[in-house]
Amino acid sequence: MADTSPSSEDRFTVVIIGGGAAGISIASLLKKHRPNLSIAIIEPSTTHAYQPAWTLVGAGVVPLRKTLRQEGGLIPRGVTWIRERAASFAPDDLSVTLESGRTVQYRRLIVCPGLQLDWDKIEGLPETLGRNGVTSNYSRETAAYTWECIRHLDGGKAIFTQPPMPIKCAGAPQKIVYLASDHWRQEGSLHNTEVDFCLAGDALFGVAHWVPTLQRQMDYYGVNVRKKENLIKVDGEKREATFQIVGTEETITRSFDLLHVTPPQSAPDFVKASPLANAGGWLDVDPATLRHTRYDTIFGAGDVMGTTNAKTAAAIREQAPIVVENVLASLDGRPLKGVYNGYGACPLTVAYGKVVLAEFTYGGKIAPSFPYDQRKPSRFAWFLKTQVFHRIYWHTMMKGYSFRKTIQSR
Secondary structure, eight states, X not given: OBOOOOOSEEEEEEEEEOOXXXXXXXXXXXXXXXXXXXXXXXXXXXXXXXXXXXXXXXXXXXXXXXXXEEGGGTSOTTOEEEOSOEEEEEGGGTEEEETTSOEEEEEEEEEOOOOEEOGGGSBTHHHHTTXXXXXXXXXXXXXXXXHHHHHHOOSEEEEEEEOSSOOBSTTHHHHHHHHHHHHHHHHTOGGGEEEEEEESSSSSSSSGGGXXXXXXXXXXXXXXXXXXXXXXXXXXXXXXXXXXXTTXXXXXXXXXXXXXXXXXXXXXXXXXXXXXXXXXXXXXXXXXXXXXXXXXXXXXXXXXBOSSSOBSHHHHHHHHHHHHHHHHHHHHTOOOOOOOOOOEEEEEEEETTEEEEEEEEGGGEEOOSSSSOTTSOBHHHHHIIIIIHHHHIIIIITTTOOSOOOOOOO
8 A cells, every 4th residue: 555644754674766576576575584574665656567578569469458567466565655756865864865855764775766768868759759650669658559560561661779788678679670570571571671770889689699699580581780870869750760870970860661769778867866876877786795885774676786787577586585685684684695696588589489588697608597509599488488477577576486595584
């Protein structure tokens, strides 16, 4: 139940900022291991989304409604839900100030508000997103429009973009390239459709192990991979997209019939402006223990962290029990023994019915969960993506069940 009391100050043992994948799973795990723990979640949204499925929404595989749940139904019993936005931190006073001016005090703070999508950093994009053939699977409002654009395109020019890293689910910008191209191939229109994948970086994927496989898929569909091109402007009425050549002042403008945009992304502004941020604006935590590098009472999880792991739901699934173990140890005065190895996973949908499953840890170390060469497109991995992973999310992560067996609650 949401806390709407007029109290100007509240005190909790653990305060969690963010009620997304990280916040709910951490709160649920904490309650399982310490049922009497006083916990609050600060989260303004009333709707919770399983965002990894939005690629499938954009490809016409899953309806948007299947990815959404009511936030209130996910808040663990006994956890106070404060339906407000966090505005600032006072780590020396062990408190957080909300946008209303209300102050919430804690003994331990877990910061996991996700990241923000900076649509307005691309000139003209906010005004045309969701119409004129301009869409994005990164938006709940336009993911379904992506499918409308794909299925109604009968030849022409389709452009898909990827901004500078870091972004959430770094494979998502190219997943929809493959699925759209596969749809047009099946419909017989791919031969008269020019497809561009314009990325600000200089590699298809951050872990070299999978790059040859992904390049073969791009080649199979005849996609033009245009590296070091960063989208900076969209004119929806003219259907023109302007790119800057990274490292130069040079720009190039291309016409399009369909433009799928992955927006620039950054830590939330209230984190950037806080003493908790590193030089890049991200939450400054130890990459192993996930405790803040300067404030021992603060921990982090999820996309807001300035760590080098992939920003995916799979990463959060591994991080949550580490955070819980270390928060409880911290409260008990015990050494922090939980260690996060940087695990992340990216199921790359290279065709309808085929997925390349990339799993890796810090430094790009390969970390396969299954005994086959995961560089090969797999129907089994498609089954995991479409039938299994969302069930693990809703019925395991959100309910406070963990595959990690070493949480020491006392």
